[in-house]
Amino acid sequence: MANKLQRITKVRLSVVLIIIVAIALGFFDVPQVYDRAIDFANAKIQTTFPHFKNIPFRLGLDLQGGTHLVYEADTSKIPFGEKGDAVEGVRDVIERRVNAFGVAEPVVQVNKAQGKWRVIVELAGVKDVNEAIKMIGETPLLEFKEENTEPARELTPEERKAMNEFNKVAKDKANKALKEALAGKDFSEVVKTYSESETGADTGGDFGWIKQTGEFAKLFEGASKTEIGKVVPKVIDADNGLYAAKVNDKRESGQEIKASHILICFKGAESCAKETTKEEAEKTVKDLKLKITPTNFAKLAKENSTDSVAENGGELGWFQKGQMVKEFEDAGFALAKGQISEPGLTKFGYHLIYKTDERSIQELKVSAVFVKTKKESDILPPKDQWKSTQLTGKQLKNSRVNFNQSTNAPEVALQFNDEGKKLFADITSRNVGKPVAIFLDGQPISIPRVNEAITGGEAVITGNFDLAEAKQLTLRLNAGALPVPITLLSQQTVGASLGSESLQKSLFAGLIGFILVIIFMILYYRLPGFLAVVALIVYAITVLFVFKAIPVTLTLAGIAGFILSVGMAVDANVLIFERMREELRLGKPLSTSIDVGFKRAWPSIRDGNATTLITCFILAWFGTSSIKGFGITLGIGVILSMLSAIFVTRSFMQLFASDDQKRNLWWFGLKKNKDIQ
DSSP, X not given: OHXXXXXXXXXXXXXXXXXXXXXXXXXXHSHHHHHHHHXXXXXXXXXXXXXXXXXXXXXXXXXXXXXXXXXXXXXXXXXGGGHHHHXXXXXXXXXXXXXXXXXXXXXXXXXXXXXXXXXXXXXXXXXXXXXXXHHHOSOOXXXXXXXXXXXXXXXXXXXXXXXXXXXXXXHHHHHHHHHHHHTTOOHHHHHHHHOOOOTTTTTTSEEEEEESSSTTHHHHHHHTTSOTTOXXXXXXXXXXXXXXXXXXXXEEEEEXXXXXXXXXXXXXXXXXXXXXXXXXXXXXXXXXXXXXXXXXXXXXXXXXXXXXXXXXXXXXXXXXTTSSOHHHHHHHHHSOTTOBOOOEEETTEEEEEEEXXXXXXXXXXXXXXXXXXXXHHHHSOOOOSEEEEEEEXXXXXXXXXXXXXTTOOEEEEEEEOHXXXXXXXXXXXXXXXXXXXXXXXXXXXXXXXXXXXXXXXXXXXXXXXXXXXXXXXXXXXXXXXXXXXXXXXXXXXXOSHHHHHHHHHHHHHHHHHHHHHHHHHHHHHSHXXXXXXXXXXXXXXXXXXXXXXXXXXXXXHHXXXXXXXXXXXXXXXXXXXXXXXXXXXXXXXHHHHHHHHHHHHHHHHHXXXXXXXXXXXXXXXXOOTHHHHHXXXXXXXXXXXXXXXXXXXXXHXXXXXXXXXXXGGGGXXXXXXXXXX
């Protein structure tokens, strides 16, 4: 008797525990309901209750919307048998990089079509396409390059012959146009007949007002001595072709000067990366003023100026008012030719200005026939200043942020693996006294000069970046350099309208199916059916809790997997109830029938769900995108459905198990006299 009471107490405690846990998990799934109840209670009894944190379900791209990017991988330099592995490496790097920026569950797939490898990236919740592109990086490839000292290729005899023949035809055409213009033919008609330029094609070849400098400097030079209304007496040979021109008007439009300068910037000035104080900069520029002359200006500019034109002796070329900051222009235009200014202050720092020349700005209004010619540079590819050393981010072991001991500026320290260490030692050994450029994303970010061979396998990037930029660069490098470059083919912001509509329809269909299952279970199995429905509700609450807690990214296919798992949970209950009915028909007590029913149904439930779990594992491991989501949600649902059927339903059934209940077996779908032997 004591054992029986102990068993009943244990069952009741289990049921109470299941109900309490289910309610708590339900409030976690839908905290809004709990919050409304607590607000109501607080209004009644003036106390404070804890609140559940509202953690939203993680939705996939098809439900939430987001960014869809398609990249093409350049595998032209990868051996044929290694291309697949290289592109898989790209996929892994992009996943790590996106995860590092906090994007949840990115979908990165590799696709091969017509011999080309593509990487498809789906980022749910990211609506800013530019942000996504920046996050991934089009070609985040770290490269070390050395100066290209190889001579430029010369034209082949065939290429030179073709170029000369082309230019001969062009010259004949330009001379013929000039001859007709000099003979008095209407110039606009000459333009229509011979000109190859779209400039002014519908206005008689009018080029408008041209200046001494700029794109049409050669045209200006050739036409400047011709009177207004006259045709220039000879063909003008410019860099891009030949001109037969007519001068329509002349004018002066102000003054321009030619100058050089020395800039001493200080901390806080615009575009200044120096830690020099304003007082130190002022003292430096005053000291320079005491010893500077027109003769040594260029030398002192190279040694002291912090401007980008310091290497050219501070030469700025010709400029007119409106092209420089006002303080600089006022000081420069006030100088006499050959004079050096007093130290002046602008938003960029302190300046010394040397005015080397001045002239009035002449402008010509011309019409012209343009005939294109060819040069060697039009045929030959431009010579690259830098050439590859084969040392890239693939040999990078790690990177970290350091601070320069002299300037305290942030810099990025690199450490290479064994292969990179050897390559870096070879590069620095053959380039002592020469620059070696560090490229990131195809752009030079640092061009240090090698003072001595470096054999320790470490390098430092000292680009002009702040601490945040240095940390971001370190993060990108540590996330992994891409094995091959990638090019963005298409970008798209995906809206969630279609997914929302499909989701509503899917949930409505699932709800209808669930209601029909409830009706069937209760009508056919009566009390066990009702208890199974309660267990299914507990099961659904638990699954949704797991989806939130892990969290699992829900797609339409994933929701379909969840709904399917509900059906499998019902299937487990059906097996148990049918086995229990068989035992009851043999006249066994209800409690024994329940125990035996669960025990004998378990092998069938176990084997059926095991095969489903194997399928789910394969889908989740080898599948992509929606297939993977379907496998994950179905697998979680199957595991929890077994626990629900074996533990939750059994606890509810045992609550009603009593050997004196044979007269009430109608509640279990049986009639005492007809069905029991």
